[in-house]
Amino acid sequence: MRFTQLFVPTLRDAPKDAEMISHRLLLRGGFIRPLSSGVYSYLPLGLRVLNKISQILREEMERVGGVEMLMPSLFPKELLEETGRDKVDVLFTVKPQDYFLGFTHEEVITDIIRKDIQSYKQLPLLPYQIQTKFRNEPRPRGGLVRCREFLMLDAYSFDKDEAGNQLAYQNMKEAFGRMFTRCGLDSLSVEADSGAIGGSQSEEFMVLSADGEDTVLRCSKTGYAANAERCEAVPAPAEDADAAVPTLESVSTPGTSNIQAVSKFLGIPATRLIKTLVVAGPDGQPVVVLLRGDRELNDAKLAKLLGGPSPLADAATVLKVTGAPLGFAGPVGLQAPVRMIADREVATVRDGVVGANAADTHLLHVQPGRDFPHPEYFDLRTAGAGDISPVDPEGRLETQRGIEVGHVFNFGTKYSKSMGATFSDENGTTQLMLGGSYGVGVSRTMAAAIEQRHDDNGILWPISIAPFEVVIVLVWPKDDMQRQAAEDLYSDLRVAGIDVLLDDREERPGVKFKEADLLGIPVKVVVGKGLAEGTLEVSLRRSSDQKEAIAAQEAAAYISELVNALRAEVSL
RNA sequence: CGGGGUGUAGCUCAGCUUGGUAGAGUGCUCGGUUCGGGUCCGAGAGGCCGCAGGUUCAAGUCCUGUCACCCCGACCA
Numbered sequence: 001m002r003f004t005q006l007f008v009p010t011l012r013d014a015p016k017d018a019e020m021i022s023h024r025l026l027l028r029g030g031f032i033r034p035l036s037s038g039v040y041s042y043l044p045l046g047l048r049v050l051n052k053i054s055q056i057l058r059e060e061m062e063r064v065g066g067v068e069m070l071m072p073s074l075f076p077k078e079l080l081e082e083t084g085r086d087k088v089d090v091l092f093t094v095k096p097q098d099y100f101l102g103f104t105h106e107e108v109i110t111d112i113i114r115k116d117i118q119s120y121k122q123l124p125l126l127p128y129q130i131q132t133k134f135r136n137e138p139r140p141r142g143g144l145v146r147c148r149e150f151l152m153l154d155a156y157s158f159d160k161d162e163a164g165n166q167l168a169y170q171n172m173k174e175a176f177g178r179m180f181t182r183c184g185l186d187s188l189s190v191e192a193d194s195g196a197i198g199g200s201q202s203e204e205f206m207v208l209s210a211d212g213e214d215t216v217l218r219c220s221k222t223g224y225a226a227n228a229e230r231c232e233a234v235p236a237p238a239e240d241a242d243a244a245v246p247t248l249e250s251v252s253t254p255g256t257s258n259i260q261a262v263s264k265f266l267g268i269p270a271t272r273l274i275k276t277l278v279v280a281g282p283d284g285q286p287v288v289v290l291l292r293g294d295r296e297l298n299d300a301k302l303a304k305l306l307g308g309p310s311p312l313a314d315a316a317t318v319l320k321v322t323g324a325p326l327g328f329a330g331p332v333g334l335q336a337p338v339r340m341i342a343d344r345e346v347a348t349v350r351d352g353v354v355g356a357n358a359a360d361t362h363l364l365h366v367q368p369g370r371d372f373p374h375p376e377y378f379d380l381r382t383a384g385a386g387d388i389s390p391v392d393p394e395g396r397l398e399t400q401r402g403i404e405v406g407h408v409f410n411f412g413t414k415y416s417k418s419m420g421a422t423f424s425d426e427n428g429t430t431q432l433m434l435g436g437s438y439g440v441g442v443s444r445t446m447a448a449a450i451e452q453r454h455d456d457n458g459i460l461w462p463i464s465i466a467p468f469e470v471v472i473v474l475v476w477p478k479d480d481m482q483r484q485a486a487e488d489l490y491s492d493l494r495v496a497g498i499d500v501l502l503d504d505r506e507e508r509p510g511v512k513f514k515e516a517d518l519l520g521i522p523v524k525v526v527v528g529k530g531l532a533e534g535t536l537e538v539s540l541r542r543s544s545d546q547k548e549a550i551a552a553q554e555a556a557a558y559i560s561e562l563v564n565a566l567r568a569e570v571s572l
Numbered sequence: 573c574g575g576g577g578u579g580u581a582g583c584u585c586a587g588c589u590u591g592g593u594a595g596a597g598u599g600c601u602c603g604g605u606u607c608g609g610g611u612c613c614g615a616g617a618g619g620c621c622g623c624a625g626g627u628u629c630a631a632g633u634c635c636u637g638u639c640a641c642c643c644c645g646a647c648c649a
C-alpha cells in the first residue's frame with residue numbers, strides 16, 4: 001500500500017477527555033473515529049488490525065474443529081422470550097416491529113441446532129462467527145475497551161455427553177490461549193463469575209494492564225488466578241484466640257458513623273471492628289450482614305447466596321431493624337427478628353467493637369457467640385492482596401489489573417433445556433445436548449494490545465496484528481535514485497509476501513518518522529541519504545535507536561529474514 | 573441510574589470571575605525559506621461560542637431548561 005493512497009488522519013493532540021492510552025493512540029493514529037458514545041468507525045488502518053486479529057482467531061478456531069458461519073443481527077422478540085432473555089437490560093430494540101439487535105447468539109444457534117440436528121451422529125459441532133454485537137452498555141468507556149457496538153468472535157459447542165462437553169471446553173480454552181499469544185499479548189485465564197450467560201464453569205482471559213477494568217488475584221505459590229469478584233476469600237487466622245475477653249461495655253462515640261471514624265476515635269484497628277450492614281434481599285426482606293471492619297462486601301457473592309441482587313437497605317429500614325440511624329448498627333440487641341449472615345472471618349474477631357443500635361454509641365469487648373448468637377457464616381467478602389490463597393495455605397494473593405478479552409462458559413443443558421434442543425443417542429433415547437459458549441472481544445483485543453505495548457512515541461504493534469509489517473520511509477520522493485530504490489524494495493517485499501507500506505508522501509522527513517512511530521509499524525526502512533553509499537537503514541520500532549545500514553541489493557532478503565524472525569516470536 | 577467534568581475555527585485550547593468589535597497554537601491554502609525526527613518567515617481562508625428560552629441598551633460571558641460527549645461507580649467481550 002502507498003501512503004498517498006491511504007487515509008490516515010493523524011492528530012498531534014488527542015482530546016483531553018480521552019484518558020486511556022489505547023483510546024488516545026487509536027484516535028491520534030487515525031485508526032478510529034467516534035460517531036457516538038461507544039460507537040466507532042474503523043478507518044483503513046483500524047480495519048487492517050481488526051482483520052489481522054480476526055484471521056488469527058479463524059485459524060485457531062479451525063484448528064479445534066470450529067466451523068465459521070454468520071447469523072443475523074436482527075432477532076425476533078419471540079426468540080428471546082423462550083429463555084427469558086428478552087428482559088436483559090443491555091438489549092437494543094428496533095422500533096417498527098419488535099426486533100432486538102444481536103448481543104450474543106445462544107438462542108439463535110440453539111434454534112438452528114434444535115431444528116437441524118436429530119442424531120448423535122451429527123455431534124459434536126462447534127459453529128462460530130465473527131460479527132458485530134450490539135449492547136446498550138450503561139457506560140461505554142476507554143475507546144474500544146467498552147463499546148455499544150463491537151466486533152466479537154462467538155463460538156458455541158454442542159455435544160452428546162459430558163466427556164465431549166468437557167473436551168470442547170478445554171479445547172476452546174487452549175484455542176483462546178493460542179489466539180492471544182499469537183496476537184502478541186501477555187494474557188492469562190482466571191476463574192470467573194458466569195454472569196448473565198449462566199452455567200457452572202467459567203473462565204475469563206485477561207490481558208494485564210494497569211488501566212484494566214478488572215481486578216485479578218493471583219496466588220504467589222501456584223498458577224491460580226481469579227477475578228476478584230469471584231475469588232474465594234479465606235479468613236485470616238484468629239489472633240490471640242485464647243485471650244480472655246472482658247465483659248461488654250457501652251461507650252459514647254459521637255459523630256462516628258463510619259468504620260474509619262470509629263477506629264480513629266477509639267484507637268482500635270479496623271480489623272477488630274465488626275461492620276454491620278442491612279441489605280434488602282431479592283424478596284424485599286431485610287437481612288443483616290456482618291463483615292470485619294476493614295473488609296468489603298462482595299455484591300456478587302451476596303447475590304448468589306440470597307438468590308438475587310441485594311442492595312443496601314434505606315435509612316428507614318435500617319431504623320426499623322436496628323432502632324438507630326445509619327452508622328450505628330450492630331448484631332447485639334436488634335429491634336426486629338431478621339436473618340443474620342456473616343463473612344466467615346467475623347468468627348475470628350476477638351474483643352470486637354460493634355454499633356450499639358443507638359445513636360452515637362458503640363459496644364466494646366464483643367465476642368461472637370457469647371454476646372450475640374453465631375450468625376450463618378459464608379464467604380461474603382471480596383478477597384484482596386495479601387490474603388491467604390484459596391488453593392495453597394502457604395500462598396498469598398497478589399493483585400493486578402486486567403482487561404477481559406475472552407470468556408469461556410460451560411452451561412451444560414441450560415439452553416438446550418429451555419429451548420428443547422435434543423437428539424437421539426445410540427439407543428434411540430432422546431437426550432438434551434450439552435453446550436458451552438465462548439467469546440472474544442476482537443475490537444477490545446485491539447485496544448488491549450495497545451495498552452500492553454506502547455511507548456511515549458506511539459504504538460508498538462506485535463507484528464502479527466500490525467496494520468503493516470514494514471514501512472518504507474522514502475525520505476526525498478523527488479530524488480530519482482531514492483524513489484527508484486524505494487519502489488524496487490517495495491515491489492520485492494510485496495513479492496516476498498510481506499505487508500509493506502511505502503511512505504511516498506511529499507512531507508518533511510521528520511513528519512514521516514514521527515508518524516511511523518505513532519502508527520507502530522514494527523519494521524522501518526529508511527531510503528535516504530545513506531543511498532549515496534548504497535545503503536538503506538533498517539530499524540525495529542521497539543528498539544529504534546539501533547539502526548542497521550544494509551546494502552540496497554541485500555535489503556529485501558535481510559528484511560524478509562527480519563520479518564520472519566519477528567513473526568516467529570508470535571507463532572506457535 | 574447516581575456523582576463529577578466539558579461543549580468556542582478541522583484538531584488542541586484560552587476568553588466567562590468583573591457582560592461592551594471572536595482569540596492563540598496547530599492543521600489547511602498561497603509565496604518564500606529549509607532539507608534525516610511534527611523547519612522557519614509572511615499572507616490568507618476558516619465561527620449558529622452545543623441547542624432553546626430568559627435577564628439586559630448590550631450575552632461566548634449572567635439565569636433557567638435541554639442535548640451531547642468524557643471521567644468515577646452499579647454491568648460486560
